[in-house]
Amino acid sequence: MTKYIIANWKSNKVNEEVKEWWSEFQAVYMDHPGVEAIIAPAFVYISTLNGFLKDKNYSGVSLASQDISPFPFGAYTGAVSAGMIKGLVRYAIVGHSERRRYFHETNQDVANKVFQLLEAKITPIVCVDKDYVNSQINAIEDSARQSILIAYEPLEAIGSGIPEKPEEVKKVVDDIKAVIKVPVVYGGSVNKDNAAIYLNVPGVDGLLIGGASLKGKDFAAMCQTAGAF
Ligand code: PGA
Secondary structure, eight states: OOEEEEEEEOOOOOOHHHHHHHHHHHHHOOOTTTHHHHHHGGGGGHHHHHHHHHHHHOOOEEEEESSOSOOOOOOOOOOOOHHHHHHBBBBBEEHHHHHHHHHHOOHHHHHHHHHHHOOOOOEEEEOOOSHHHHHHHTSSGGGGGGGGGGEEGGGGTTTTTTOOOOOOOOHHHHHHHHHSSSSSESSSSTTTTTTTHHHHSOOOOEEEEEEGGSSHHHHHHHHHHHHHH
């Protein structure tokens, strides 16, 4: 089974820092069969990273956006529609708890984003929180359910430095997999020292990493760790 190791840069980095990150990453990174490294930069750096990727023959690195418009092309000022990044990314993160909290996104918005992404043949990575996991999954249309990845991210674990206990992660991931048969990754205070612990949890198909992915060499190290599973 593939392990998905996802770097969520959130709203970080200027152009120079993107170059530094890449130079550190490519100095350490090696492809491993069964590991997919996914980099999710801000929209403005997707083309930059595609340029860097073209110079390498990596089979295990792809890109994601951190969000997408719930609307198609049209009069939606400021929105980036899925058709615009079709062919530039393989994945898109949607429904991150920060989007839900600070941008007031609803389950219906997330469902609309999933629809737009699948039309553009981009795989949605749908983030779900512990307390609302059932309603957040149920909001996704039945026909889309088999074509997504789930990122289980308990709210208190995100950015707190305190990841959820592995036993608890296992319990929720088992519950998710009882209703939806797709890969489930864990996110919330994962770093290079605890990555192996979470990769070892039965049912966990990878990691969504925020703060600890901001250093290229640390992210590459976590991809190496996944290569051993
Ligand atoms: P964190 O963030 O690794 O900084 O806790 C994870 C996430 O929100 O995706």
